[in-house]
Amino acid sequence: MQTLRDCKEDATSVLGPEPASGGTGASRASSAPGRLVLVEVCLIGCRPDGTLTYRCADGRLGGAENPDEAAARIGLLPAESPDPAVTLHSTSWRHLSDGSVVLTYVVAPDPDPGAPATPILSFELAHGPHPGRPSPERLRQDHVAAHAVRHLAHVSDVNPQVRLALSADPALSDALAGLARAPAGQLT
Numbered sequence: 001m002q003t004l005r006d007c008k009e010d011a012t013s014v015l016g017p018e019p020a021s022g023g024t025g026a027s028r029a030s031s032a033p034g035r036l037v038l039v040e041v042c043l044i045g046c047r048p049d050g051t052l053t054y055r056c057a058d059g060r061l062g063g064a065e066n067p068d069e070a071a072a073r074i075g076l077l078p079a080e081s082p083d084p085a086v087t088l089h090s091t092s093w094r095h096l097s098d099g100s101v102v103l104t105y106v107v108a109p110d111p112d113p114g115a116p117a118t119p120i121l122s123f124e125l126a127h128g129p130h131p132g133r134p135s136p137e138r139l140r141q142d143h144v145a146a147h148a149v150r151h152l153a154h155v156s157d158v159n160p161q162v163r164l165a166l167s168a169d170p171a172l173s174d175a176l177a178g179l180a181r182a183p184a185g186q187l188t
Contacts, residue, residue, distance in 0.1 A: 039058060039070040042056050042091075042145050046109070046169065046172040047119070051119045052175050053120065054117060056141060058102075071088055071103075075111070086165065087152070089105060089151070089162065090105050091152070105148075118145075156177075
């Protein structure tokens with residue numbers, strides 16, 4: 001699976017090297033015909049003890065590919081006849097300093113439950129320094145996973161199809177049921 005760094009290296013070969021000004025990459029992105037769009041997928045699982053886990057995969061959005069299709073591909077979901085017991089849901093997006101945009105999706109349950117995964121030890125969400133500046137100054141992968149899981153918990157409350165799909169994994173469904181709820185935009 002590619003990492004965001006790998007995707008940016010691929011982008012450099014397409015967009016050309018960083019300008020000589022030594023900037024953050026924003027100048028390159030603004031002069032490019034389009035922005036690089038990366039799709040990040042947080043694959044969520046649950047250990048037998050109820051601990052939620054995540055692993056992330058990411059890749060570039062293909063030419064005519066829509067983001068949902070890219071997320072399914074990156075999340076290793078079958079292209080034909082999706083599994084009704086697996087949820088794929090868009091959770092957030094963010095802008096990077098180099099001008100690229102990251103679209104984040106969640107997949108639950110993780111289609112490869114035996115793969116090494118990181119436990120989610122905190123559900124603290126990152127936030128900006130001021131209400132008028134919502135983007136966090138430092139965003140870690142565990143922040144992204146915490147947001148994705150809390151978003152998924154909320155969606156399972158309001159979307160019967162998602163609730164039914166998640167019920168196929170009782171441990172995951174129970175772990176999500178124990179999380180704090182808040183509407184999108186009010187997650188703290």
